[in-house]
Amino acid sequence: MKLSGKVAVVTGAASGMGKAIAELFAEEGAKVVVSDLNVEHADQVVKGIEAKGGTAVAVAANVAVEADVQRLIDSAVEHFGTVDILVNNAGIMDNFVPAGELTDELWEKVFAVNATGPMRTTRKVLPIFTEKKKGVIVNIASAGGLFGSRAGAAYTASKHAVVGFTKNVGFQYANLGIRCNAIAPGGVNTNIAASLTAPSPFGAERASVGMAVNPRVGEPQEIAKVALFLASDDSSFVNGTTIVADAGWTAY
Numbered sequence: 001m002k003l004s005g006k007v008a009v010v011t012g013a014a015s016g017m018g019k020a021i022a023e024l025f026a027e028e029g030a031k032v033v034v035s036d037l038n039v040e041h042a043d044q045v046v047k048g049i050e051a052k053g054g055t056a057v058a059v060a061a062n063v064a065v066e067a068d069v070q071r072l073i074d075s076a077v078e079h080f081g082t083v084d085i086l087v088n089n090a091g092i093m094d095n096f097v098p099a100g101e102l103t104d105e106l107w108e109k110v111f112a113v114n115a116t117g118p119m120r121t122t123r124k125v126l127p128i129f130t131e132k133k134k135g136v137i138v139n140i141a142s143a144g145g146l147f148g149s150r151a152g153a154a155y156t157a158s159k160h161a162v163v164g165f166t167k168n169v170g171f172q173y174a175n176l177g178i179r180c181n182a183i184a185p186g187g188v189n190t191n192i193a194a195s196l197t198a199p200s201p202f203g204a205e206r207a208s209v210g211m212a213v214n215p216r217v218g219e220p221q222e223i224a225k226v227a228l229f230l231a232s233d234d235s236s237f238v239n240g241t242t243i244v245a246d247a248g249w250t251a252y
Contacts, residue, residue, distance in 0.1 A: 036058075039060035085136045086135075098200060122137055149207050185223050
């Protein structure tokens with residue numbers, strides 16, 4: 001098993017890509033901390049993992065709240081002794097709101113979850129990783145973090161921030177045995193659209209221009225396999241980069 005004996009923290013793990021990543025990591029031998037705002041759904045994921053012989057624990061956490069991040073990583077250490085792998089998956093959409101319609105409130109809300117959250121969890125695990133000179137961070141970015149109009153202005157900017165943060169951490173901590181990479185998924189069949197409440201007609205129309213060339217929508221399990229590659233020693237020479245997983249959509 002590729003992650004035997006490892007401890008992995010996965011945020012936003014009650015559904016979608018996070019759930020698939022948590023389940024696959026557990027199958028590959030990791031002890032998994034299933035973190036999410038929705039602790040009831042996180043508990044269900046844990047029960048599913050345990051039913052298959054895996055080891056997991058659910059921890060309620062809002063990555064936009066510093067105290068929750070502190071408790072999340074502290075809980076992982078309390079339960080399993082350390083952290084070896086961090087997957088920053090939690091994220092929200094922004095209703096395709098363009099810059100001209102953007103409010104401070106929406107901008108700050110999206111950045112708090114999509115960009116500040118990964119920074120805080122990373123900041124919290126780095127002392128653990130640097131002490132043992134080993135650790136892996138996998139950030140879930142987006143095709144929207146590489147291109148200009150796959151979502152609204154706040155989401156696009158936040159995911160670009162994740163890509164830049166990934167490069168920075170990957171290079172600066174490389175000599176300490178720490179790797180940090182990102183995945184940029186294209187369209188994936190998850191419930192993130194639930195965070196779309198009242199899409200901007202203008203923004204949605206502009207963002208939809210490239211949708212027609214999308215070969216297909218992916219499944220969460222397909223992204224989980226990429227995350228497993230990045231979290232395991234199979235990717236030991238891969239650091240500070242972003243892997244696009246989109247069926248060729250952005251190659252157009």
